[in-house]
Amino acid sequence: MVAPAKDALGCRDCHAAEGRLEKVTGIYIPGRASDHAGWLDTAGWTLAALTLLGTLVHGFGRIVLRKRK
Ligand code: HEC
Structure with missing residues (x-):
């Protein structure tokens, strides 16, 4: 079953400091404080x-020196 759209997670639910996967160790999750x-x-x-x-x-510099030929 697929969750309804209103329960869909946004990227920042996991990819943020204090995200829902903050306590999962052993993997690298971009955006997470511990990473x-x-x-x-x-x-x-x-x-x-x-x-x-x-x-x-x-x-x-180019603007200033523009007039010098
Ligand atoms: C349910 C939690 C969750 C959500 C929501 C989520 N991510 Fe992630 N994301 C992860 C995890 C966990 C990993 C690390 C996977 C791994 O290391 O194999 C990851 C990895 C990534 C990576 C790195 C991929 C790599 O090759 O290392 C990118 C980029 C990324 N996510 C982008 C997004 C974007 C953009 C969204 C929203 C559209 C999103 N994520 C939503 C959990 C999530």
Whole structure:
């Protein structure tokens, strides 16, 4: 039997901190608090921020130097 639509689970029911599968050990579930690697999240967001910063600086430089022939 398939559960009715109103009882359907959303992704975040399982893929979240305090999700319904939080206590299941031995598997990796993306989004779960116990599966986070804090340093890796920090490293990833740092790289993303640096990429954005580099793009903005480069674009700004091109705008500023555009008039020089
Ligand atoms: C009933 C709980 C549950 C729900 C609801 C759920 N997931 Fe998952 N999901 C899991 C579990 C458990 C795993 C890990 C499976 C494994 O390691 O074999 C997983 C794994 C994944 C993965 C990683 C797959 C991989 O190859 O490692 C992705 C991406 C994912 N889910 C996306 C979603 C999306 C998008 C939704 C909503 C449409 C969703 N999940 C809804 C329980 C759930």
